[in-house]
Amino acid sequence: MAVMELRNVVKKYHLADGNDFTALKGINAQFEAGEMVAIVGESGSGKSTLMNAIGGLDSDFTGEILYHGHNLAQFSQQELVDYHKKSIGFIFQNFNLIAHLNLVDNVAMAMTLSNVDEKTRVARAEQLLTKVGLGDHMYKKPDQISGGQKQRVAIARALVNDPDVIIADEPTGALDAETTGVILALIKEIATEGKLVLMVTHSDRVAAFCDRELRIENGKLLATTPTSSPATTPAVGRLEKVANMSLAKAIRLAFLNMKAKFGRNFLVALGSSIGIMAVILMLALGKGVTTYVSSTMKSYTNPNITEVHKQAGNQQKAMQNPQQMDRAEIAKQQQANIAAMTGASGGGFTDKDIARLKKIKHVDRYQLGYSAFSMGNNAVTYHGKRASVLMLQTMSDNIAKSTIVKGHAPHRGEVVLDKGTADLLGKDIVGKQVTFDLKVGTKNLTKTMTVAGLYEAQTQSVSTMIVSYDEVAKLYSETGQTLEPNVIYLHTANKDNTKQIKNKVKKLGYTGSMQEQMTEMFTQMLNVITWVLTAIAAISLVVSAIMILVVLNISVVERTKEIGVLKALGARRKDIRRIFAAEAFLIGLFAGILGVAFTYGLSLGINRFAHSAFDITLVMLTPKYVMTGIILSVVISMIAGILPANRASKLDPVEALRKE
Structure with a gap:
């Protein structure tokens, strides 16, 4: 049975004027394991649209795309996620490596999304990087290597979960002639190992390197191999289920991104910490004054x-x-x-x-x-x-x-x-x-x-x-x-x-x-004043929330292509939300800790003056107020991160990958 079979695949786009544009017009094809097939066509011919459909990035088509007898059009959301993680590997023309991750983390990303333990995924990534000739560079960042080396990293990433199908979209388009030959040889080797390689290209040189060529023009295949498959192909077992990324790994990815943009994130956290500091300081000051009044009254009884x-x-x-x-x-x-x-x-x-x-x-x-x-x-x-x-x-x-x-x-x-x-x-x-x-x-x-x-x-x-x-x-x-x-x-x-x-x-x-009643009255008055001052100080937290919202929205825009890559590798909407929510959490946590640190420093100075002038402790920074400040900071940051996280999770992977 063929690894992949296309039966009368039609793809239409609904235009703004109410008309439809047909990008794929009844595509029929069949692909076997170990084949290296070139899908050739000019820009706009429909070849990329076809690859997006085969790759499971676009399920809005009619007809059937059968993977081992299972129709992609009928896949559930989780089945599509598993398909991306285990069955399909992508090699992109522009590499689409994540800039703030080293080469090992880039290659291991699909395994990270599959919740594979660190030791296993690092060993697999190092093995593949060594195989493609990057054993001496595996802990460098993408901007520290050449274009040809980046494409080798992309090839290693496509192979990391041992998929059946490799989709290479213009894999040599950004490379010189000498490097092109090396990359094609690597891809050819992948096909000889029993994997189906579908090569999208407009280069006759690349097409000649393949086992056969399918030419597409205006959404139709002009040349194709005939299929002898029956009208209906039975399914051959269930698709393999793959584990999903854990919250801990999402937090790690968020931490690595924050580390890459430390300066900006530090300034955001610093701004937020001022509001947290004001709230904690007002509470601690109220506690100190109330305790002083109460203890003074009680000291004479x-x-x-x-x-x-x-x-x-x-x-x-x-x-x-x-x-x-x-x-x-x-x-x-x-x-x-x-x-x-x-x-x-x-x-x-x-x-x-x-x-x-x-x-x-x-x-x-x-x-x-x-x-x-x-x-x-x-x-x-x-x-x-x-x-x-x-x-x-x-x-x-x-x-x-x-x-x-x-x-x-x-x-x-x-x-x-x-x-x-x-x-x-x-x-x-x-x-x-x-x-x-x-x-x-x-x-x-x-x-x-x-x-x-x-x-x-x-x-x-x-x-x-x-x-x-x-x-x-x-x-x-x-x-x-x-x-x-x-x-x-x-x-x-x-x-x-x-x-x-x-x-x-x-x-x-x-x-x-009467003394007790006066104490209660003063305490109540001081509590009211404390909460009023705390509420006034808390207004600055609204500004902090808006600032975090803006920064995370900017981050979504900056990382649109990265989000597309993650979805192509099998990230769920939930995974994307978790990554951005984790970033909001880390910003809030850092801001809360900074706010507590600033409050502690101020309390030392204020209390030193109060002791020397009045022999009293004016600011009482209790563990309860410390935890209140940190929790409040995290909650506000998480609330501010809801909209950006949802926006990121809803990005269409096809559109995200097109963004320059």
Whole structure:
């Protein structure tokens, strides 16, 4: 049975004016293994169109092209890919070598597309290059060898997967007479090894070198050998299936191309990295400032303590549905807030409240507390000097020892004053007696107490007096009133449990300290500002995406012929998309790494200045932000690469190979 048989092959082109042009007009021919056949014709005669059809590059024809009895017109897309990889080898007039690959990689390309392992394909490529006389040049680039040597590389590439059919399209058209003879001898040797060689040429010298000649003119064969084959030839087994290129090999090809155009790709990655750097820097700066504010506020409290305040019903409703409160309810809530601050609300913790809080998991003990904000009613006098006291609170484990800068915690009949108030009254006031005019609940009281120590906290600027809970209870008793605690301090042995306890307290309908609420408010404000600044910085990423889109589109235009060669060698659309998507991925990855590196350098400089000026870490570059930046860079680059990758995959191989 013939290797290849053509039966009434007709090819028409649909013109823009609605007419058809018939390029092939009922071609019939038969080709056997070991033949070297010249297909001769002038330019425009249809010989290249016929070769494109035989080579599986153009399946839009009528009639039958039978390869071992299988009709190419009925091949699926995958069968055509397998046909290109295993059954057909192309030798082009202009060589069509891939400029940024060395000779071994050029020859082994069809095996790369077939997912052959590196050791096997390199050994096969080196064997063929040695066979065609290029053993000393195999790791050179195409622009480092002569035209005749390039054609030898093309011959080796055509043979690498041991195909049955070799199609040589004007293989000597770009060569001198001496080199032409050498190339023809090589091709003749291929035919004698049992392969069918179809030589497209307009040269009578080349045609004379072949076993027989088929002359084509105006789409018709003027001379052909008769065929004795039956009208229908049965198929002889299934076509051989070939593996497809893996993602790893697509990434390698993309890397080699990027390496060849390193300067341009580096500038693109550099431009993209600036946007990534801005985003990471804003996130890290926000993290640093938020952490500083939070840690500063927490440094003056005990991390094992949870401070609990009772929340009024109106307050809870306001927090849940603030828009549903009318003016009367809002006014009532404001009065409740004032009463709570002044300690006159009467809404202290009941035994039931205390029991509920004691049952919270990980709470090992609790303290009762009291705090009240005075609207100018409380004052302290010492040796004729008088100062207002705005805040009265009880001593608890929540007050860090470091905040009492002089003296000790208050006992019965003692008080701790804030350092600012003490400075107004006079120096060396610790251990001295002072007189207080106090409003206790609803009644006024004058009381003499000993200053046990001085208190200083950067988070609290109001004048403060701190006494023991028992002392406040005694003051209430002296005025005929009963003290109800309005603060509960919950203690846990392990500070890692504090957050869990605070969350449970909120679920039960209570609130944390004013300090915690302020911290949360500042943190929320800083988070909003951080995200706004990050969003503004992210605008530059849009510019980066457009830049990558443009560069990859330019790359598609520059590599149109290369894409045609890859498709002729058996590359699927998916393979082409993968190569360009891999390039986009590598650009994004490189840009992300550059952005992280730049951010790291800037953070070192900013933090060095912040440490020397304020003793704080202003930029906190966490692994989370590093990964966010790199992933964001890759995703944006991949999105920008979708259109160029699809465009490249849809290129028609015939048109791509014609592009100069």
